[in-house]
Amino acid sequence: MASHARRSQTVKVRDVAREAGVAIGTVSRVLNDHPTVTRELRERVERAMAHLGYEVDVTAQSMRAGRSRLVACAIRDFDIPRFALFIKEAEAVLREAGYTLLLASTTNRPDVEIALLSAFRRRRVDGVMMTLTDEQHRDVREALSEAPMPVLLIDRDRIEALDRVTADHRQGARLATGHLLGLGHRRIAVLVGDTKAFPSRSRLEGLREAYAAAGVVPDPRLLRDNVLSSEEAYRATASLMSLADPPTALFVAAMDMLGGCLRALRTMGIAVGDGISVVAGSDSDLAELHTPPITAIAWDLAAMGRHAATMLLERMRGEEIERGRGLTVPTELIIRGSTRPVAN
Template sequence: MSEDEEGPRPTPTIREVASAAGVSLGSVSRVLNGHATVTPDIRAKVEKAVAQLGFKPNAVAQSMRSGASRTVGCIIRDINIPGLAGFVRSAHDVLLQEGYALLLTNSEGDPKRERELISVMMARRADALLLGHWSEQDQGLENTLREVRFPVVLMDREEPRWADSVMVDHKSSIRHATQMLAQLGHKRIALITGRDTLYPARSRIEGYREGLLSANLPFDPRLIHTGTFEAEFGYESISQLLDDSDRPTAVIAGGIEMMPGVLRSIRTRGLSIPHDISLVGTLNSPLAEFHQPPISVEDWDYAKLGRIAAKFALDRIRGEDIPNPRRFILPSEIVMRGSCAPPPR
């Protein structure tokens, strides 16, 4: 009789895992619950036995015994933002390998909603939280985060005092973009980006100013527009710049969501990229890649950022000896394409 005819094999028990590994039930339990006190030798024996037997721990029972849900929360502004799907997918994969589920929610950029979602994560007994919050100046949100009983990892936010963070080096890439535009002959280069209360915008502004300085170009505050990352803000900002009698010949748009608005404004004014105006955008999206001409972008590996964030969270969950908050800064780069050329004469 075949195995199929005999029926499915019985589910292996934790006692069988302990017997196969040659360790105590307590040692198996500590390995399965991620205790940092387990020696590497015992951990390896248990993991080998688990793999050989096909043992799958009961997550509900584990949660009841340990007080842990084996769930990591993730609050982001909008899952539809290009690139964030890569962050979420890679974080999920890392967590899943360690037996954790990812609970994903959207805050829609609303601080009040963020605080409500954090309360939901606490009620669901999340073991850690990955958070891309709206404003680093929101004292109410900071106070809420300081009171939570689980570790927090911030996404692209600068907070060295009390939480781990994974960030993108926007400053270097925007400095490089500004320098490259200056080398093409541009004298008036504009920057449109998000709120300057946020790390990404502050970092881009610093890089922009450094790029102007290195190219011996004057800084004109009228050429910087900060606000939301939305398409409508992109439209309004570049419209004001293009309608000026001394308009810029190049624009850096620091926010992928604003790009449709930027392109709409340029098109409705009958201007051509790059003959009338050069353009640098953010993130290598299909819009940037397949636009004619293809748009130069500031780009980075969102998937790597997700993997590091998940690993930071797991380290904290396991209680590893990490006394100070960590900061991982991911390099970014400028991908030059046909949207940049010398200024019109």
């Protein structure tokens, strides 16, 4: 059967060197595209490699060279709609540059984030892109500052001199809130996610700015924060709509809670558009194809992924670039049928 014998007679640089009649170091230089190797010798070595079916052992390379050609990405959860676009594009850019993507989920727990950073260090990961549950968490910040490899923050606040890519959630929330206020809504319910993290905080800022600009004072009882899952969104929506004086509009200001809200509205027999105006904090097939289609904040997650990977690669190359660069992708409001002028 010989099931999974590995050790046995795999071809090594030594064998290639012997076959090509050159020194081991020369084979290595060919592998690494060193300039000081003549074309003739390079070809002879390459022929020997092809002939013997040589495959370089990345582990051994990492061992000596100190770099693993691994880049890690750690986010709260994989199944956030459209976030896959970020990962997909980042992976493509990284693969193009010869790196492999390592994926992990933090499940929104700082201790897991710390453990992951340590695991990445032990693996000699060359670069990390990640979200954080709580930018202020002391131990996480300490772990970040002790990380021997560059770390890029995904949609998080500035920390020390780390690079970051973000979406302009403040702008998005301001547009969305302004739109609802413009339609005459005054009782606007808002669901936001974890306020310990940048996106929710920015959205709240945008919200306040829009209120201030309109000279309207929001009702704090209509704000539900730290809503983290579709299930919690369901419960929050149900409780909001059961208030004696229920909201006329609902702003679902997070990436993955729209389903829960719509389910609650449906259960309660409240019609989107007619009974309540709804804005989604991120666009999706669901928002677009709902009846009526749902007004949503949109931004280019694929571009974010590309930029994140590109910036991280630059940093990993150790180029002389200023530290703590930030890149923000703009957000826009796509107005659809779910938002209408307030009744009467």
